[in-house]
Amino acid sequence: MMVENKRSLFWRKVAAHTFLICFIALILFPFLMVLSISFREGNFSTGSIFPERPTLEHWALALGFEYTRADGTVILPPYPVLLWLWNSVKISIIASVGILVLSTTSAFAFARMQFKGRVGLLDTLLIVQMFPAALTVIAAYAIFDALGRVVPWLGIDSHPALILSYLSAITLHIWTIKGYFDSVDPALDKAAMIDGATPWQAFRFIFLPLSVPILAVVFVLSFIFLINEYPVASVLLRNTDQMTLAVGARQYLYEQKYLWGDFAAAAVLSGLPITIIFLFAQRFLVSDLGDGAVKG
Amino acid sequence: MSVMTDDRDPQSNLVESSMIRTVYETVKPFIRLASLTAIALAFLYVIWGLYLAGEPIFAVVAFAIGISIVILFGWARFYTWRFVFPGVAAIAVFIVLPVLYTSGIGFTNYSASNILPFERVQQIHLDKMVKAPDSGRPFALTSDSSLFFPADSGRPALITAPIGEAVDGRLVAMVHQGGTPETLSVKAVLQNRAALQQISIDLPEGGALTMDGLREFASSAPFYTLEEEDVLVGADGTKLVPNHEKGFYQDDAGELVTPGWPVGVGWANFTKVLFADGIRQPMLEIFIWTCAFAFLSMIFTSGLGTALAVVLEWEHLAHKGIYKLFLILPYAVPAFISILVFRGLFNQNFGEINLILGGLFGLEPDWFTNPTLTRSMLLLVNTWLGFPYWMLISAGFLQSVPRDHFKAAALENSGPVRNFFAITLPQIMPPMVPLLIANFAFNFNNIVLVLLLTRGGPDIPGTIIPAGSTDLLGSFTFRIAFQNSGQDFGLAGAISTLIFIITGIIAFVNYRAMQKLAAKRSARS
Numbered sequence: 001m002m003v004e005n006k007r008s009l010f011w012r013k014v015a016a017h018t019f020l021i022c023f024i025a026l027i028l029f030p031f032l033m034v035l036s037i038s039f040r041e042g043n044f045s046t047g048s049i050f051p052e053r054p055t056l057e058h059w060a061l062a063l064g065f066e067y068t069r070a071d072g073t074v075i076l077p078p079y080p081v082l083l084w085l086w087n088s089v090k091i092s093i094i095a096s097v098g099i100l101v102l103s104t105t106s107a108f109a110f111a112r113m114q115f116k117g118r119v120g121l122l123d124t125l126l127i128v129q130m131f132p133a134a135l136t137v138i139a140a141y142a143i144f145d146a147l148g149r150v151v152p153w154l155g156i157d158s159h160p161a162l163i164l165s166y167l168s169a170i171t172l173h174i175w176t177i178k179g180y181f182d183s184v185d186p187a188l189d190k191a192a193m194i195d196g197a198t199p200w201q202a203f204r205f206i207f208l209p210l211s212v213p214i215l216a217v218v219f220v221l222s223f224i225f226l227i228n229e230y231p232v233a234s235v236l237l238r239n240t241d242q243m244t245l246a247v248g249a250r251q252y253l254y255e256q257k258y259l260w261g262d263f264a265a266a267a268v269l270s271g272l273p274i275t276i277i278f279l280f281a282q283r284f285l286v287s288d289l290g291d292g293a294v295k296g
Numbered sequence: 297m298s299v300m301t302d303d304r305d306p307q308s309n310l311v312e313s314s315m316i317r318t319v320y321e322t323v324k325p326f327i328r329l330a331s332l333t334a335i336a337l338a339f340l341y342v343i344w345g346l347y348l349a350g351e352p353i354f355a356v357v358a359f360a361i362g363i364s365i366v367i368l369f370g371w372a373r374f375y376t377w378r379f380v381f382p383g384v385a386a387i388a389v390f391i392v393l394p395v396l397y398t399s400g401i402g403f404t405n406y407s408a409s410n411i412l413p414f415e416r417v418q419q420i421h422l423d424k425m426v427k428a429p430d431s432g433r434p435f436a437l438t439s440d441s442s443l444f445f446p447a448d449s450g451r452p453a454l455i456t457a458p459i460g461e462a463v464d465g466r467l468v469a470m471v472h473q474g475g476t477p478e479t480l481s482v483k484a485v486l487q488n489r490a491a492l493q494q495i496s497i498d499l500p501e502g503g504a505l506t507m508d509g510l511r512e513f514a515s516s517a518p519f520y521t522l523e524e525e526d527v528l529v530g531a532d533g534t535k536l537v538p539n540h541e542k543g544f545y546q547d548d549a550g551e552l553v554t555p556g557w558p559v560g561v562g563w564a565n566f567t568k569v570l571f572a573d574g575i576r577q578p579m580l581e582i583f584i585w586t587c588a589f590a591f592l593s594m595i596f597t598s599g600l601g602t603a604l605a606v607v608l609e610w611e612h613l614a615h616k617g618i619y620k621l622f623l624i625l626p627y628a629v630p631a632f633i634s635i636l637v638f639r640g641l642f643n644q645n646f647g648e649i650n651l652i653l654g655g656l657f658g659l660e661p662d663w664f665t666n667p668t669l670t671r672s673m674l675l676l677v678n679t680w681l682g683f684p685y686w687m688l689i690s691a692g693f694l695q696s697v698p699r700d701h702f703k704a705a706a707l708e709n710s711g712p713v714r715n716f717f718a719i720t721l722p723q724i725m726p727p728m729v730p731l732l733i734a735n736f737a738f739n740f741n742n743i744v745l746v747l748l749l750t751r752g753g754p755d756i757p758g759t760i761i762p763a764g765s766t767d768l769l770g771s772f773t774f775r776i777a778f779q780n781s782g783q784d785f786g787l788a789g790a791i792s793t794l795i796f797i798i799t800g801i802i803a804f805v806n807y808r809a810m811q812k813l814a815a816k817r818s819a820r821s
Contacts, residue, residue, distance in 0.1 A: 125387070127807055130799060132799065141785075170386050170387065199376075227630060230747065249632060253636060260646070267636065278628040
């Protein structure tokens with residue numbers, strides 16, 4: 001390959017590693033701080049990075065246990081963190097399944113069928129996809145407030161209402177799945193058609209089994225996106241027990257009630273599983289971001 | 297592509313079940329007809345219910361969905377559309393409808409004070425109760441905690457069962473014969489006040505009494521009576537006339553009486569946003585900051601991300617995997633957690649960042665009260681959150697830069713910096729343009745960051761509506777609608793409409809950029 005001076009190469013390597021290590025130290029600083037704070041006494045910071053008198057108080061509270069301090073005072077958990085995590089997981093899973101169900105057949109039609117307005121609809125999807133769902137939250141509030149007067153279980157503060165409004169995230173996924181269907185060899189479904197299969201049978205028996213991997217990816221992507229969603233959930237969910245993690249976590253850091261230590265433990269506890277899922281799914285995400293976005 | 301090795305071959309299934317299939321084919325049209333009828337009836341029932349409940353818009357939406365299903369699945373010529381329908385319907389109902397609905401709200405006075413329909417508002421006024429004249433009767437609590445009403449102005453003395461025996465909060469009063477029973481002091485009434493307030497006493501001659509102060513029970517009557525043309529006439533002769541232009545009842549002096557109901561107000565909210573003093577200035581400031589924030593975020597995150605990707609792609613670098621894993625972490629940790637962590641770390645009084653800065657340099661910057669510092673903090677945190685995305689994207693694009701170009705450059709003694717700007721950047725830039733525009737649009741509406749980190753603050757002084765110097769247009773709108781006391785959905789709807797228009801323009805520009813790119817690619821290949 002390139003002709004490079006050995007000595008200068010050595011110093012450039014050292015420079016690169018030093019830069020990366022320093023940069024990573026900077027990146028990791030907040031995470032390490034939070035980890036340390038979660039073991040630190042009290043809810044206000046007291047200096048050193050390694051807690052001098054480590055305590056499990058915040059962790060016990062985050063896990064929903066009462067904690068008895070050395071002096072006998074019993075502290076009750078301030079918020080139901082595990083319930084919030086469960087709410088988040090439940091809502092995200094159901095909404096992601098809904099998104100998959102709604103987007104797969106459309107993606108198939110866009111990839112394999114000819115119909116009037118196909119190109120126009122596809123382009124519309126691309127443009128609509130950029131509209132921030134967070135700003136339709138006023139309409140979501142008005143709609144579910146009104147619906148709740150007719151159908152109480154679809155009103156404000158109900159999980160079905162939030163799940164319904166999350167279905168708006170399907171646009172991008174139709175494109176992703178369509179991109180995958182496009183890459184399926186046309187000879188396969190042509191052969192099936194010659195044997196007399198209807199498009200539905202081609203979809204059901206050829207495309208669905210083939211696309212299990214991409215459906216899994218879309219599921220994970222939409223799951224992560226929904227777990228992170230804050231604005232819509234914060235408007236539709238009011239009751240503490242109904243909240244998702246993203247809405248609930250904010251309760252810790254109000255000026256009047258500042259629970260820094262409790263927050264740190266809750267953040268590590270609930271953030272860890274989501275981070276692991278993300279790291280696992282990340283390589284699919286990258287290829288998706290790369291091609292999906294520039295396929296015109 | 298391993299469909300042939302799949303042992304559940306659809307063809308063999310077809311043969312095995314051919315008998316069942318023949319029967320099925322005969323009854324299929326009937327099943328289809330029956331299920332379509334059932335769906336149609338179910339939809340009619342729902343539509344009717346929504347219409348009766350006074351929700352014509354939902355009734356129309358349900359009608360549209362219902363009729364589409366019946367048409368698409370009833371006629372074979374719409375076969376293709378059966379596949380398209382679920383996705384398109386979901387987009388229409390969950391994206392297009394809310395966008396239009398939000399804009400529609402922008403033309404109304406829908407807000408915390410004008411949220412209920414007219415009939416409900418009227419009912420609230422009609423439910424206002426006043427004490428009926430001369431119905432007050434002094435009372436005392438007896439020692440067995442019954443209620444005793446002494447005879448007064450010709451009315452006989454009454455006594456009830458002990459208050460603990462009330463059924464559904466009701467007690468029956470009976471005429472009391474004989475002497476005054478032993479009664480307790482007002483202190484006992486005070487102690488039992490909560491219970492007493494729940495109790496209603498049925499009188500022997502009809503009517504009911506409820507507690508009115510600590511010494512009397514009285515019967516109450518509606519203050520307003522409904523006259524013609526929805527006019528409400530009060531017991532004291534005052535009149536409330538509905539004003540359907542303003543969405544409020546007006547009294548004789550022309551004052552508006554809350555609560556009101558939503559009515560259309562035309563362009564009022566839009567003119568307010570664009571021309572009213574005290575709103576226009578902060579709006580302009582917020583708009584400029586929103587653009588600056590989106591632009592700078594895009595530059596910082598893409599610049600840092602690309603730089604890191606270039607370093608990581610360097611062929612002589614060892615341990616790339618480990619570095620990548622750590623560098624991706626800010627993207628992997630849920631954003632709402634990271635943002636809140638930064639909110640705590642930057643805290644002016646007991647945040648770890650000021651603790652360290654104070655220890656090292658004696659500095660304690662006021663991150664949340666100085667507008668410039670708050671804005672810098674917002675950009676800093678957003679860069680931290682956003683660079684891994686660009687690192688991943690750039691890494692992908694860097695793969696496609698031909699290696700030969702660098703060999704040629706090496707012959708010319710070109711350094712790494714010059715290589716980057718002369719070879720790498722021109723090649724990775726074109727495919728990045730649509731992503732950059734999309735990223736701009738994303739940050740333009742990045743309200744989660746603002747709502748969780750600064751909540752818009754510090755406030756811009758001298759405004760009618762609370763507006764913050766770190767507010768983006770979106771978070772400003774969100775706060776108008778949901779966080780400030782007014783809950784002015786109408787005004788928020790109007791601003792949202794403006795944001796939709798801006799976002800629409802950005803989306804269109806992005807779309808054209810993608811088209812251009814696609815055209816270039818197909819021309820090349």
